Amino acid sequence: MDLSYEVKDSYAEITAAGRLNMVSAPKLRELVAEVVAAGTSRIVINLQETAFMDSSGLGALIGCLKAARQAGGDLRIAAVQPQVQMVLGLTSMDKVLTSYPSAAEAFGDD
Amino acid sequence: MTDVLARRTLRQAALPEAIEAVHTELDGLWEDASFVPDMDRMTFATAVIEAASNVVQHAVPESTAPVELGVDISVTPLRLEARVSAFGAAHPDPIDTDPAMPDGEAESGRGLALIRALVTTVTFKRQDGTNTWILSKSPLND
Numbered sequence: 001m002d003l004s005y006e007v008k009d010s011y012a013e014i015t016a017a018g019r020l021n022m023v024s025a026p027k028l029r030e031l032v033a034e035v036v037a038a039g040t041s042r043i044v045i046n047l048q049e050t051a052f053m054d055s056s057g058l059g060a061l062i063g064c065l066k067a068a069r070q071a072g073g074d075l076r077i078a079a080v081q082p083q084v085q086m087v088l089g090l091t092s093m094d095k096v097l098t099s100y101p102s103a104a105e106a107f108g109d110d
Numbered sequence: 111m112t113d114v115l116a117r118r119t120l121r122q123a124a125l126p127e128a129i130e131a132v133h134t135e136l137d138g139l140w141e142d143a144s145f146v147p148d149m150d151r152m153t154f155a156t157a158v159i160e161a162a163s164n165v166v167q168h169a170v171p172e173s174t175a176p177v178e179l180g181v182d183i184s185v186t187p188l189r190l191e192a193r194v195s196a197f198g199a200a201h202p203d204p205i206d207t208d209p210a211m212p213d214g215e216a217e218s219g220r221g222l223a224l225i226r227a228l229v230t231t232v233t234f235k236r237q238d239g240t241n242t243w244i245l246s247k248s249p250l251n252d
Contacts, residue, residue: 019130019133021129021159021163022129022163022166022167023126023127023129024127050228052133052155052156052159053158054156054159054163054221054224055160055163055218055220055221055224056163056218057169058220059217059218060217060222062215062216062217063217065215068130077246082152083152083156086152086153086156087156087224090211090227090228091220091223091224092209092211092213096214096215103168
């Protein structure tokens with residue numbers, strides 16, 4: 001998985017391309033911790049190119065959500081693809097992790 | 111076993127890198143069995159990766175030799191089957207084979223519940239120092 005991030009005006013966008021599984025999940029947690037430590041706690045994870053996610057990846061997203069909220073911000077996900085949507089739905093985590101059509105819309109209202 | 115139309119196997123050290131190898135074998139399986147519908151591929155692959163990850167994360171060696179992960183995936187006209195094994199692993203703690211899905215903000219514990227939701231049958235057996243999870247999804251196109 002390739003992870004990168006870009007700090008925008010009011011949030012940071014993390015792009016996760018590839019498979020979010022037990023190999024890459026710890027790397028996502030580390031990156032989000034770095035972004036939060038650097039002072040940005042409003043984070044959107046762009047999942048446009050995330051073709052696969054397992055329960056380890058889901059656990060990482062939930063951990064990252066907690067980290068962002070503890071820092072006074074939030075974590076949202078965008079451009080969710082079918083397999084990721086399936087995992088979110090089967091685990092009812094689609095009610096916890098708010099999904100937006102695009103990264104730009106995730107914090108568009110606040 | 112009748113009419114196996116496509117089959118892939120893998121056996122290697124139960125390390126995180128092995129999960130990427132399982133993905134590669136799944137991709138190869140679909141190349142050999144291109145008639146399998148996308149939805150079946152997606153659900154079955156997710157269940158297989160969950161089961162393999164479970165071996166890598168939780169299997170405890172029975173002796174000084176490290177645990178090896180084995181994956182045997184096959185397609186027949188009626189179903190998809192996976193045998194996911196932990197070679198050289200100790201007998202696992204009592205297994206709740208039908209656990210509830212954790213809710214709220216739990217960061218782990220969803221793997222087996224997710225497998226249950228994705229495939230038709232899940233069975234576990236232990237034989238000759240090997241723990242094997244057998245997953246099957248049938249019928250195709252359901």
